[in-house]
Amino acid sequence: MEAGAIPKEGKLGQMRHFKRGTIGFIGASLAVLLAACGGSGSAGSTNTPSQQSNSAAASQAAGEGTSGSGTASGLKVGLVADVGGLHDHSFNQSADDGLMRAQKELGIQATAVQSQRPEDYVTNLSNLAQQGDQLVIAVGFNMTDAVQQVAPQFPKTHFLLIDSTVNLPNVTSALFKSEQAGYLVGALSGLLETKGGLPHLNGQNVVGVIGGQEIPPVDSYIAGFQQGFKQTDPSGKVLLRYVGNFTDTAAGEQLASLEISQGTDIVFQVAGPVGQGVFNAASQHNAYAIGVDSDESYLAPNVVLTSAIKRVDVAVFDTIKALQDNSLQSGVSTFELKNDGVGMAPPMKGIPQAIVDQVNQLKQQIVAGQITVSPEVQK
Numbered sequence: 001m002e003a004g005a006i007p008k009e010g011k012l013g014q015m016r017h018f019k020r021g022t023i024g025f026i027g028a029s030l031a032v033l034l035a036a037c038g039g040s041g042s043a044g045s046t047n048t049p050s051q052q053s054n055s056a057a058a059s060q061a062a063g064e065g066t067s068g069s070g071t072a073s074g075l076k077v078g079l080v081a082d083v084g085g086l087h088d089h090s091f092n093q094s095a096d097d098g099l100m101r102a103q104k105e106l107g108i109q110a111t112a113v114q115s116q117r118p119e120d121y122v123t124n125l126s127n128l129a130q131q132g133d134q135l136v137i138a139v140g141f142n143m144t145d146a147v148q149q150v151a152p153q154f155p156k157t158h159f160l161l162i163d164s165t166v167n168l169p170n171v172t173s174a175l176f177k178s179e180q181a182g183y184l185v186g187a188l189s190g191l192l193e194t195k196g197g198l199p200h201l202n203g204q205n206v207v208g209v210i211g212g213q214e215i216p217p218v219d220s221y222i223a224g225f226q227q228g229f230k231q232t233d234p235s236g237k238v239l240l241r242y243v244g245n246f247t248d249t250a251a252g253e254q255l256a257s258l259e260i261s262q263g264t265d266i267v268f269q270v271a272g273p274v275g276q277g278v279f280n281a282a283s284q285h286n287a288y289a290i291g292v293d294s295d296e297s298y299l300a301p302n303v304v305l306t307s308a309i310k311r312v313d314v315a316v317f318d319t320i321k322a323l324q325d326n327s328l329q330s331g332v333s334t335f336e337l338k339n340d341g342v343g344m345a346p347p348m349k350g351i352p353q354a355i356v357d358q359v360n361q362l363k364q365q366i367v368a369g370q371i372t373v374s375p376e377v378q379k
Contacts, residue, residue, distance in 0.1 A: 075324055077102065078111040078128030079137040079316070080121065084246045084272045086114050090293040091272055091312060095139045095162065098316030105317075106324055121146035129154040135323050137316060138162065141217050147171060158328060160319045162312060163217040169330050174315035177336035178217065179375045180366055181308035182224025182268075184344040185290050188306060188351075188359050189225075189266045190232030197352040200286045201265050205236040208259035210278050212246040212271035220375035221270045221292060221308055227373055231362070239264055240379065243274050252277030260285045266305065268292070279303050295345035307345040311335060338367050 079099050081092040096112055103110040111133065113124045121143050128136045129150065137160045138147045144164040151159045151168045158170050165173040192198060193205045209225060211218045226238050239262060241255045252274035256267050260281060267282055268290040269275035275291060279300040282289040289300065291307030315335055322328040335341020344363075347356055365371045 075106070075135075075320070076109045076111070076131075076133040077135045077137065077320055077323075078113065078131070078133035080124045080128065080139060080143065081112065081114045082140040082142055082246070083115050083117060086112055088246075088273045089296060089299060090275065090291075091310070092139050094294050094310070094312040095137065095316050098313035099137070099320075101313065101317050102320040106320060108320060108324075118142060122149055125150040125159075126153070129157040134158060135160060135320060135328075137319075139312070140164075141215050142213075158323060158330075160316070162315065165332055172319060172328065172330055173332045174312075174319070175332055175334050176217070176310045176312075176315075176342055177220070177334065177373070177375075178308065178310050178342055179220040179224030179227075179373045180337045181310065181342040181344060182221040182226075182270075183228035183231075183366065183371075183373045184224075184359055184363055185268060185306055185308045186225035186228025186230075187232045187362050188228075188344070188347065188355065189268070189290070190229040190236060191355045191358060192266065192305070192351070193233045193236050195352070195355060197355060198288070198348075198350060200288065202263065204263040204265070205233055206239065206263035206265070207236065208239040208256065208262075208264035208267040209241070210252055210255050210259070210267060210269050210271055210274070211240065211242040212274055213244060214242055216375065218270050219377045222268075223375050223377045224373050225268050225308075226378050228362070232358075237263075240377075243271055246272040246274055249274055249277035249280075253281045256281035256289075257285065260287050266290065268308075270308075275299075291345070297345065297348065301348075304348065305351065306347045309343045309345055311341050311343075314341060337363060 077099065079095060084092050086092055086096050099110050099112060102108050111128060115121055115124055125136055125138060125146055135158050139162050141163040143161065144166060147159055147161045147166045151166065151171050155170055161171055161173045189207050192201060207229060209222050211222055222240065229236060229238055239259045243251045243255060252271055256278040259267060264287065266288045267278050269278035270292050275296065276299065279289050282303045283300060288305050289303050291304050293310045294307065296307045297304045319328065337343060362371065366373060
């Protein structure tokens, strides 16, 4: 993307507005339905804002804006990130990765707005629709009510809601069976507790979970983790605590340290940016951690065993591609292990291959329908 000045922070958060020249060649048009989870790679989200926007209306609406230059394709797509931020190394960033991939491969014009507080959701979604974006993406369960309010006001604009559903003719919902991903990392944890294979495992058969908010997208991960762990370590114990938000890194570190003091040697974080606090605690106390949503091993290479993956980037890209192909439909699309919509990141080097193989066997049993994973947390 073009180099440029860092945008100012407006009242409603940061807006990044990109325009791209027409892509010289795009592969043969495919009628990609949202339900098809296409592709496995994603373009990395960039940290360099583009040049100052020439869209005065968009800039003023969001408090500030940025834009690229050149002739872009006709399709305009906007994305509203939750308060965790576009560069949260997790859920929002994965959505942004999908947007950037679509910008690169499909030649769309892309706008990303970061919400500073929940009260911004309605305004940010409305601003993108008002500036003429054909697709507006609401990243996260917490925007459900905002989409329910805004979508009827813009019937010619299509909305994509991640991790929740709104039954309107211009809304597509992307849901993820993240309990399946949680199951895999839980099973890995149980096998490490019972079989060993890494230093710093204390033999107490206790693992922990730090959740963000008690909402379905978080609890489904946790539920799967509990079931996978009990599958491979039936006598083991799972500690569970919630921070109450996705931004208080210090609280995440404190709660993780508390669980480690109670015997935990593996902590699964399901709290977005709060996870950095969990990784800090694990590092300080010679314990291990598990990331969420994206492969977070790079954040703490000697700490993060693996990550439970939710392919939000794929859901975003596939939706944009379907809109471009005139095949986008309203309703619900489900992403799961079977269509590569969720999964487990490559495990840390040093984990015995026999353990990894056993987790992969469990994965195949889930795909084959031999194991059904519930999204309900046991508390």
